[in-house]
Amino acid sequence: xxxxxxxxxxxxxxxxxxxxxxxxxxxxxxxxxxxxxxxxxxxxxxxxxxxxxxxxxxxxxxxxxxxxxxxxxxxxxxxxxxxxxxxxxxxxxxxxxxxxxxxxxxxxxxxxxxxxxxxxxxxxxxxxxxxxxxxxxxxxxxxxxxxxxxxxxxxxxxxxxxxxxxxxxxxxxxxxxxxxxxxxxxxxxxxxxxxxxxxxxxxxxxxxxxxxxxxxxxxxxxxxxxxxx
Amino acid sequence: xxxxxxxxxxxxxxxxxxxxxxxxxxxxxxxxxxxxxxxxxxxxxxxxxxxxxxxxxxxxxxxxxxxxxxxxxxxxxxxxxxxxxxxxxxxxxxxxxxxxxxxxxxxxxxxxxxxxxxxxxxxxxxxxxxxxxxxxxxxxxxxxxxxxxxxxxxxxxxxxxxxxxxxxxxxxxxxxxxxxxxxxxxxxxxxxxxxxxxxxxxxxxxxxxxxxxxxxxxxxxxxxxxxxxxxxxxxxxxxxxxxxxxxxxxxxxxxxxxxxxxxxxxxxxxxxxxxxxxxxxxxxxxxxxxxxxxxxxxxxxxxxxxxxxxxxxxxxxxxxxxxxxxxxxxxxxxxxxxxxxxxxxxxxxxxxxxxxxxxxxxxxxxxxxxxxxxxxxxxxxxxxxxxxxxxxx
Numbered sequence: 001x002x003x004x005x006x007x008x009x010x011x012x013x014x015x016x017x018x019x020x021x022x023x024x025x026x027x028x029x030x031x032x033x034x035x036x037x038x039x040x041x042x043x044x045x046x047x048x049x050x051x052x053x054x055x056x057x058x059x060x061x062x063x064x065x066x067x068x069x070x071x072x073x074x075x076x077x078x079x080x081x082x083x084x085x086x087x088x089x090x091x092x093x094x095x096x097x098x099x100x101x102x103x104x105x106x107x108x109x110x111x112x113x114x115x116x117x118x119x120x121x122x123x124x125x126x127x128x129x130x131x132x133x134x135x136x137x138x139x140x141x142x143x144x145x146x147x148x149x150x151x152x153x154x155x156x157x158x159x160x161x162x163x164x165x166x167x168x169x170x171x172x173x174x175x176x177x178x179x180x181x182x183x184x185x186x187x188x189x190x191x192x193x194x195x196x197x198x199x200x201x202x203x204x205x206x207x208x209x210x211x212x213x214x215x216x217x218x219x220x221x222x223x224x225x226x227x228x229x
Numbered sequence: 230x231x232x233x234x235x236x237x238x239x240x241x242x243x244x245x246x247x248x249x250x251x252x253x254x255x256x257x258x259x260x261x262x263x264x265x266x267x268x269x270x271x272x273x274x275x276x277x278x279x280x281x282x283x284x285x286x287x288x289x290x291x292x293x294x295x296x297x298x299x300x301x302x303x304x305x306x307x308x309x310x311x312x313x314x315x316x317x318x319x320x321x322x323x324x325x326x327x328x329x330x331x332x333x334x335x336x337x338x339x340x341x342x343x344x345x346x347x348x349x350x351x352x353x354x355x356x357x358x359x360x361x362x363x364x365x366x367x368x369x370x371x372x373x374x375x376x377x378x379x380x381x382x383x384x385x386x387x388x389x390x391x392x393x394x395x396x397x398x399x400x401x402x403x404x405x406x407x408x409x410x411x412x413x414x415x416x417x418x419x420x421x422x423x424x425x426x427x428x429x430x431x432x433x434x435x436x437x438x439x440x441x442x443x444x445x446x447x448x449x450x451x452x453x454x455x456x457x458x459x460x461x462x463x464x465x466x467x468x469x470x471x472x473x474x475x476x477x478x479x480x481x482x483x484x485x486x487x488x489x490x491x492x493x494x495x496x497x498x499x500x501x502x503x504x505x506x507x508x509x510x511x512x513x514x515x516x517x518x519x520x521x522x523x524x525x526x527x528x529x530x531x532x533x534x535x536x537x538x539x540x541x542x543x544x545x546x547x548x549x550x551x552x553x554x555x556x557x558x559x560x561x562x563x564x565x566x567x568x569x570x571x572x573x574x575x576x577x578x579x580x581x582x583x584x585x586x587x588x589x590x591x592x593x594x595x596x597x598x599x600x601x602x603x604x605x606x607x608x609x610x611x612x613x614x615x616x617x618x619x620x621x622x
Contacts, residue, residue: 089535114534
């Protein structure tokens with residue numbers, strides 16, 4: 001807790017083991033990690049290092065076999081599937097490499113979707129979706145479908161969708177991986193702006209050049225996490 | 230509720246986004262519902278028509294035919310005894326023979342029925358003109374005749390034939406009445422070219438002086454069973470407790486039997502149609518399973534941003550239910566068209582969808598949609614978010 005703020009993510013001794021063809025694969029081996037509120041942390045490591053597993057566990061898409069994981073004051077490991085869905089809905093804002101927008105919905109409807117699962121009313125949903133799209137600078141594209149948007153614009157819609165719920169953390173998995181370097185730089189600029197506005201961001205990447213744009217970098221190798229000096 | 234409305238919107242979106250596929254999926258239900266509704270409505274329409282035909286012949290009527298008079302035949306005077314029974318309103322004899330009737334050069338084969346005045350009300354006849362046989366005609370053996378509309382038409386070529394004469398069995402009869410045209414198909418078919426004459430006249434012409442057939446009407450229209458019992462007791466007493474001496478037919482028992490036959494038929498045909506609905510349900514399940522697999526990625530995304538199992542389940546279940554209900558609606562429309570066409574073709578019989586049939590079809594379709602939607606919806610809900618997100622369809 002460098003800047004004294006409360007930790008949003010606090011992981012200790014997290015171990016996750018997969019069984020592939022009878023063989024044990026330790027995707028995470030006693031990994032520990034802390035992210036304070038308002039931090040912009042990048043997790044960097046080569047493929048196969050366990051960073052996808054880490055991201056799945058941080059994002060509550062999966063649970064660890066052992067260890068403790070406290071997200072925004074809540075101990076996650078004991079949670080049921082239903083509670084995990086609720087945590088994902090309210091505390092996590094995902095940004096994926098391949099955008100993962102629903103093709104049949106407009107930008108606005110995509111941004112609204114997590115709010116629908118929160119059970120919010122139409123007027124409030126519309127208002128929050130509008131604000132989120134405004135923050136990523138896509139107000140004029142709100143009625144377009146993903147296919148009618150460029151890659152960079154699609155990723156901005158995805159960021160807006162992640163922001164709409166005011167989550168505890170933004171969790172970005174190779175957000176620039178499917179973009180050309182210029183558009184990628186735009187997205188990274190957006191993340192920096194969001195960081196400056198006070199959002200907690202965890203960015204997972206294999207690209208050192210992207211990783212250094214974060215406030216702090218965490219390395220992951222063979223399932224072990226180490227802080228960058 | 231909120232969630233439900235949203236699921237409804239999502240399901241509608243999914244259904245309308247691939248109209249052709251949705252229609253083909255519904256086709257099984259459309260055919261099933263159409264088969265169910267049309268078959269049930271046809272049976273109930275037809276049996277309803279037949280029942281009303283029979284009812285129009287006199288539903289509160291009891292018919293007794295004497296098979297063996299045991300040397301103690303029924304006479305006209307006995308009928309007064311029957312009519313005097315508390316449960317019986319009126320009783321009339323009927324004797325008949327077939328003969329050719331002549332008017333000028335025209336000759337037709339007619340059915341001559343000898344009876345009394347009471348016959349008119351028991352059989353529920355209506356006169357177009359003139360009068361029916363009177364008691365004095367019977368007492369005096371008057372050579373008067375009442376013609377059915379068809380008989381008048383065939384014989385005279387017109388219906389207003391009061392005062393005309395026709396000859397049959399070597400006798401000349403004065404036409405004193407003409408019955409109204411039968412609008413019931415069955416009644417006109419059964420009565421044919423009917424000529425009614427006083428019982429006494431017919432009895433002497435046919436050489437059968439005794440009463441062999443009695444028509445009686447029940448005093449209480451709903452109490453035909455009581456009237457039947459009373460009649461049966463009277464006849465048993467009259468013929469020394471020999472049940473084989475006579476045969477008793479209660480018209481309402483015929484309609485009861487008809488009702489039970491049509492009930493069984495409805496059940497049978499409805500059952501067959503229900504099987505085709507089941508097949509339609511399997512079709513929905515099949516397509517929903519394909520749809521769930523195709524939309525694995527979508528399910529993954531929805532789960533990642535916070536959809537619970539319940540909401541994914543609801544979404545797909547509602548989609549299956551809606552497919553089934555839309556199919557049902559199309560099926561009902563198609564059935565309506567078919568029944569309208571059948572009514573036009575059948576002419577006298579009108580086939581309509583009863584409310585209970587519609588409720589049955591809607592209820593059955595909903596059940597099918599829910600039952601066959603359950604498995605795919607559950608499969609969708611149980612997908613692991615990580616694997617679903619990784620899916621490349």
